[in-house]
Amino acid sequence: MLQESAPLPEALANLLGLDPNSTLVMILMSLIGAAFIGSLMMTNTALAGPWAKRKITAAFTDRIAVNRIGPFGLLIIVADAVRLLSKELIVPEGVDRPAWDLAPLVIASTALLGFAVIPMGNGIQLADPEVGLAYVFATASMASVGLVMAGYASNNKYSFLGGLRAVAQNLAYEIPLILTGASVVIFAGSLQMSEIVAAQSQTLVGPIPSWYAFVNPFAFVLFMIANLAEVGRNPFDIPEAPTEIVAGYQTEYSSVYFVLVYLGEFIHIFLGGAIIATIFLGGPAGPVLPGIVWFMIKIWGVFLFTQWARSAVPRVRIDQLIEIGWKGMLVLSLANLMLTAVIVGVIA
Amino acid sequence: MSNPWIAIGALAVVGLAIPVSMMVVSSILRPSVPEQGKRATYESGEVPTGSSRQIRFNIQYYMVALLFVIFDIETVLIFPWTVIYRDAVTEVDMTTVLVPMVVFIGVLVVGLAWAWRNGAVRWVRSPRATKGADTYE
Numbered sequence: 001m002l003q004e005s006a007p008l009p010e011a012l013a014n015l016l017g018l019d020p021n022s023t024l025v026m027i028l029m030s031l032i033g034a035a036f037i038g039s040l041m042m043t044n045t046a047l048a049g050p051w052a053k054r055k056i057t058a059a060f061t062d063r064i065a066v067n068r069i070g071p072f073g074l075l076i077i078v079a080d081a082v083r084l085l086s087k088e089l090i091v092p093e094g095v096d097r098p099a100w101d102l103a104p105l106v107i108a109s110t111a112l113l114g115f116a117v118i119p120m121g122n123g124i125q126l127a128d129p130e131v132g133l134a135y136v137f138a139t140a141s142m143a144s145v146g147l148v149m150a151g152y153a154s155n156n157k158y159s160f161l162g163g164l165r166a167v168a169q170n171l172a173y174e175i176p177l178i179l180t181g182a183s184v185v186i187f188a189g190s191l192q193m194s195e196i197v198a199a200q201s202q203t204l205v206g207p208i209p210s211w212y213a214f215v216n217p218f219a220f221v222l223f224m225i226a227n228l229a230e231v232g233r234n235p236f237d238i239p240e241a242p243t244e245i246v247a248g249y250q251t252e253y254s255s256v257y258f259v260l261v262y263l264g265e266f267i268h269i270f271l272g273g274a275i276i277a278t279i280f281l282g283g284p285a286g287p288v289l290p291g292i293v294w295f296m297i298k299i300w301g302v303f304l305f306t307q308w309a310r311s312a313v314p315r316v317r318i319d320q321l322i323e324i325g326w327k328g329m330l331v332l333s334l335a336n337l338m339l340t341a342v343i344v345g346v347i348a
Numbered sequence: 349m350s351n352p353w354i355a356i357g358a359l360a361v362v363g364l365a366i367p368v369s370m371m372v373v374s375s376i377l378r379p380s381v382p383e384q385g386k387r388a389t390y391e392s393g394e395v396p397t398g399s400s401r402q403i404r405f406n407i408q409y410y411m412v413a414l415l416f417v418i419f420d421i422e423t424v425l426i427f428p429w430t431v432i433y434r435d436a437v438t439e440v441d442m443t444t445v446l447v448p449m450v451v452f453i454g455v456l457v458v459g460l461a462w463a464w465r466n467g468a469v470r471w472v473r474s475p476r477a478t479k480g481a482d483t484y485e
Contacts, residue, residue, distance in 0.1 A: 009355050023354070030358035038362040085370065086377040092389045094399060105367050112363035116356045126359055127352035134427055135356075152401070156389040160400040164409050171416040178423045185430040251390055256374035260367050319471030322412060326469035330419070330460065334453055337426070341433060341449065345442040348434055 008033035008126050033126050037115050044296075045266040048303060050080040056304065060311035081259075089255040096153035103153060103249075104257040106146035107264035111271055113139040117193050118274045121284025121291020125194070132193035133185065136275055137178050140230070143268060144170045147239070147249050150261065154252040162248025165318060166232065166239035172325030173229035173236070176333040180223045183333075183340040184212050184279045197283035213280040219336050220280050224305070226329060227272045229321075232265070233306040235313040238321055273302030411468045422456055 006014070009029040013020040020026065051066065051074060058065030066073030091100075117132045119125040129135060144167055151163015185191060188199040204210040213220040229236035240248040250261045277283060277298035284291030316324065389396045429449055436445045463469060 007352065007355065009358075026351075026354050027358065030355040031361065033355060034358040034362040037359060038366055042366065082377075085374040086379075088379050088381060089374070090386055093387045094389070105364070105371075108367040109360075109363040112366070113356070113360060116359040117352075127355035129352040129356070154389070155400050156396075157391065157400045157403055160403065161405070164405060168409050168412050171412060175416070175419045175423060179426070182423070182426050182430045185427070186433050189431065189434040191427070191431060246390065246392075255378055256371050259370065259374075263367075322408070322469055322471055326412070326415070326460075327464065331457075334457065338450065338453060341446055344434060345437045345446055348437045 006123070007128050008036070008124060011123050030126070034116075037124070037126055038112060040120075041112060041115055041267055041270060044270055044299075045263055046077050046081070048270070049262060049266045050077050052303075053307060056307040057311055060308070084259045085256055087255040089257065092155060092252045094155040095252070096155070099149045099153035100252075101257075103146045103150035104253065104260035104264070106149065107143050108260040108267070109264075110139055110142040110146065111264045111267035113142070114271045115274065118278055119193050119197055119283050120274075120295045121293075124292060128192060128194050130190075130192050133181060133191045133196065133279065136193075136271075137181060140268070140271055140275070141170065141174055143264060146264070150253070151249040154249070156252050158245040158247070158251045159249050161245050162239050162241075162251070165241075165245075166249060168318070169229055169232070169236060169239060169321060169325075172322055173226045173329065176222060176325070176329035177226040177230060179330075179333040179337050180219050180226065181275075181279060183216065183219050183337045186337075186340050186344050187212060187215065193278055193283075196279055197285070200282040201285060209282055209285065211280060211282040211285075216336075216340060219340070222329065222333055222336060223276060223280065224302075226333075227276060227302075228306060228309055229325070231269045231272050231306060233269070234310045235316045236321060237310070237315055238318055241315060269303055269306055270299055272306075273299035276302050406471075408471055415463055415468060418459065419456070422452075425452070 006020075009026055009032075010020045012029040012033060013025055016029075018025045018029070020029075054065040054076075055073075066076045069075040069079055114136045116126045117129060117135055119128075147166040147170075148163050151159045151161075151166065154160070184196065188196045190196060190199075200209065200211050202210045204214055208214055228234075232239050238244070240250070245251075250258065253261055274295075277295060281298050284295040286294030286297075289297075389400075391397075426449070433445060
């Protein structure tokens with residue numbers, strides 16, 4: 001039922017009794033739908049960045065963290081937003097001006113783009129193009145451009161090294177990520193997100209659904225590791241590595257620019273979670289609860305995993321990072337792709 | 349079925365509008381007290397020396413980026429194959445579909461092995477930077 005429903009703009013047009021064939025109506029409905037998706041992800045990020053992240057890290061390190069403002073310290077979200085937005089914006093000497101201003105914008109806005117094709121359940125999916133998965137990977141890797149801009153334009157040696165490290169890391173783990181995603185496409189036979197979700201709706205053995213995490217657990221593990229590197233969380237957080245290069249590419253950013261860089265990073269973690277949920281965990285599928293709730297549970301599960309890794313796993317060195325990526329992950333993901341092809345070929 | 353790129357374009361507009369509106373709100377709220385000292389870039393409390401664009405960095409970053417270009421194009425070529433693979437196996441037979449891709453990936457693996465042997469993915473450390481720290485490895 002879920003897969004057959006129209007994308008969000010069309011559903012909205014039908015709901016309001018407007019003609020879905022008119023382009024103007026579709027543009028309007030798309031804007032409304034996009035605003036909804038945007039605010040949904042902003043809400044998640046606002047909850048995760050100033051509050052959940054602190055609470056989770058505190059729980060890992062046996063502390064209490066924010067608990068003064070509001071119930072469970074939840075109003076810290078409002079307090080932090082006001083505090084950070086009203087800070088003075090310090091423009092360091094010798095920054096490369098247009099690039100330095102554009103970088104936070106690029107990092108924050110490209111991260112949101114990927115959510116356009118993610119099916120969130122209950123018909124919440126903005127668009128469903130045939131190139132779905134390729135589009136998501138394309139938008140997810142656009143943030144690297146912003147990171148390089150931030151690192152180069154800041155006129156700070158730590159930022160510069162952080163930008164270089166960020167791009168080397170993203171390059172090294174991009175290919176294992178995409179190749180592992182391609183092994184899922186071999187099973188599903190389509191790049192369209194709704195079809196990938198639909199292909200996971202049968203049951204595998206007994207009560208276990210045929211989610212690709214269960215069908216091909218090896219690919220799932222590879223993807224989770226590569227995703228940790230893509231979002232820059234431990235053990236792959238060397239672009240920021242506070243004990244080595246202060247804060248990496250975001251060292252010189254203050255005020256609203258810092259918020260945007262930080263925001264982009266968190267939306268990125270959720271985008272990674274959304275991709276994992278869609279291609280490995282059956283998208284919004286799940287018993288009893290509505291699809292959107294299951295989808296949120298899954299992406300918060302992935303978020304929790306990244307925070308767990310952040311608290312529990314030591315950081316690798318840059319040379320280890322490159323060797324793990326190019327010698328380990330790449331070879332394993334190529335092997336996974338070929339093995340998947342052989343297995344699917346034998347079964348089909 | 350309407351054009352999905354209208355909706356994606358709409359999300360691009362929203363994705364741009366959210367950060368821009370935050371920048372506008374912030375520019376209204378924030379103070380501006382320009383002062384020479386605080387504009388210095390952060391260099392662990394020292395007076396910054398030189399520009400960041402003149403520093404030398406490890407050549408390995410370039411090698412890795414070069415390698416990436418090759419493998420990224422390879423993924424572009426693999427994607428269409430993965431989409432048709434399942435149908436093609438049922439329509440033709442498995443060897444006709446699989447063998448060309450195995451050969452293609454084999455060529456890439458040979459290339460990777462060559463780069464590996466020549467040290468393209470081994471991190472080069474300058475002797476000066478690692479002096480006294482040769483206990484590891």
